Amino acid sequence: MGFTFEVEKPDETCSARAGVMRTAHGDIPTPLFAPVGTQATVKTLTPDELIEIGTTLILANTYHLYLRPGADIIARLGGLHQFMGWSGPILTDSGGFQVFSLEGLRRVSEEGVLFRSHIDGSEHFFSPEKTIEIQEKLGADIIMAFDECADPMDYDYNKLALERTHRWAERCLRAHTRTDQALFGILQGGIFPELRRKSAEFLTSLGFPGYAIGGLSVGEPKEKTWETLDITVPLLPTDAPRYLMGVGAPEDLFEGVERGIDLFDCALPTRLARNGAVFTSRGRINLRKAEFAEDSAPIEEVCECYTCRRFSRAYLRHLLKAREILGLRLNTIHNVHFLTNLVRRIRESILDDSFSALKREFLSQYVPVADDTEQRIKGLARRRARSKQEGTR
Amino acid sequence: MGFTFEVEKPDETCSARAGVMRTAHGDIPTPLFAPVGTQATVKTLTPDELIEIGTTLILANTYHLYLRPGADIIARLGGLHQFMGWSGPILTDSGGFQVFSLEGLRRVSEEGVLFRSHIDGSEHFFSPEKTIEIQEKLGADIIMAFDECADPMDYDYNKLALERTHRWAERCLRAHTRTDQALFGILQGGIFPELRRKSAEFLTSLGFPGYAIGGLSVGEPKEKTWETLDITVPLLPTDAPRYLMGVGAPEDLFEGVERGIDLFDCALPTRLARNGAVFTSRGRINLRKAEFAEDSAPIEEVCECYTCRRFSRAYLRHLLKAREILGLRLNTIHNVHFLTNLVRRIRESILDDSFSALKREFLSQYVPVADDTEQRIKGLARRRARSKQEGTR
8 A cells, every 4th residue: 555666667868767656546657747736626627537638646735725625624524535536646735835935924933834824814834744744634645745945046045945944854754654645855955956966865865755856947947947957866766756846838848757757747737728828739829819710620630638529729719708617628628638648658758769759759849938938937036026025034 | 300399298287298399400308408508608518518417408699609709600610519519409599688688788679779799899780680690600400589578567668579579570580591490489578468468379370380488587576477377378389399488496497397388498507506506405505605614415415417426515615615617517517417307307207197296296395595586686676777777668
């Protein structure tokens, strides 16, 4: 019933590898893209739609579920799997990222973080022990250590935050009692090689069953993201899964896999879908545009998702313009399918030694969207403004 | 390929009957409840979910689809069935009810109605010929005559509107060319027996393949609804289907069937669902209430819908409180299933001579909600205020 990870096949030309994580609720082939179900639902989708898409792991969030409906309620209702009707593997994030992103963040101390609920402004306290306790109540198969999330470009703050994150990681390990859950450590250190090395060294010395790379894809330039992975991943044990948090743009999945990442999550496909933006093999398109008003083709002819098998771009555009919920659903199905299927193809390409060919072929067609970078920079600016204002350094 | 209707079995104790409407897109067993898909989607649901529920006919709306995306676009995309991915029968309402409910209604003349779009305020003109032309472009299996909808309690207005509705009905018949579509007439006359008799006499003399009873369930006291049916239905031919527009509360379906109604439609189940209210055999409950926070039971144990097979009231409440779209979907599935299944049971009871027993049994358990009546009265007050303001009399 315990968690195991096995590398089935390392790529011979790069650090990519195909593997499998085994959990009490089923096997998770890797590399894998996991959709985000923050509030115990991948937005707009049923569990059965996720199964049809081929999803094998979903994320849920400790911060959000602690506040609403509450971890005790979920525990009394049989745990998160039963609560949300998903019998496959679940991963819960610890809530660290959320409490450090809050507008009304109150005070960080060695003990933990005092924060205000975004729902009703009420005060709450998260310590490493508390987030583990909550995650044990929720009962996900993979749970995460409680970490301090700093501006990735701010050396002094990262140096300070890293020490605390390490002490918190030790406390999380000590607090963790459920043997059917795997507790992953989270590396921090921003874009600073020295700090990343320190983080990898310290956390691997504690012996987690898996390692997440946190503090990336939160506003730093992309070349820094990849440089940081280049430095960090080789310091991690090959027999433990590596999880790059918050990454999900198609072009980035290739970069991550190539550097040895096994697991990705991102709210991008679901969030974009609700804005009308959908993935195609040539890049993203926004279905709200007038050019799709009479387009009888599906989003993508070759796509096998429910949306593409059944509906035209013109109909999807109509649903969006008419503010119909079905449009949000159908776009979400397509986007989650697109990333899930892309990583499935990546996995197959590793198994049959064609990863670099697939990467070349995909990237020769796919045009990334510039505004993703803009969004990351805006996100960083917001984060900086907040952390200054709140004096969290 | 033409439309036919056959009564399979008349009830021996009342005017109820079981029958079947045959259309180019399939058979429609009657009595039937048809969910409303105003904008070419039954709100939140896919066609496949409707098939699983057992829906055999859906409504769409001429006014809404004419404005957005436009009838010509739908026609060029292969018609409404192909556009929305629904291969079963469709009925389009003529838009009469909508243009007469508009805030910015401009002018009614013998020729038709000049009105402003609720979307962008642009001016448009609907004549009987125009609404038939639009409905032929949309291509539904059953289309409706263009009628003038009056306050059901206002004799003078109804008298005037009725004459016009009759002349418009003749013009609709003359304008209608597609032989694969059945054009139904719509009786008006408010709650006034004399006017209803006149309407039945005139419209049946024109020989429509089906008759709708309009102008009811729009704010009049319920006893008047049933009195009006008592007077009207016997004046209609037994070999044509009778359609009571806008009725869908469970208790009302029994009253309608008992008086000889074959077809019902109503936005109630989908609208209520999005507000958190769901049907049970004992009456409606609102899942937002705190009492359901830890309720591990489904909405109804005996219900066979997807929602009840898979999810607890506690989870549905959480989704509603967290404003998750999945909650709206799951409630909608349950409510549409509830009414569809109730009318299916009613049909079976007619076939095996147990209709009155079923009615007695159902109504002994089901507690209707008083605020429906309040809503009807509010609707009426709004309608009156509008028609006075706009000088449409």
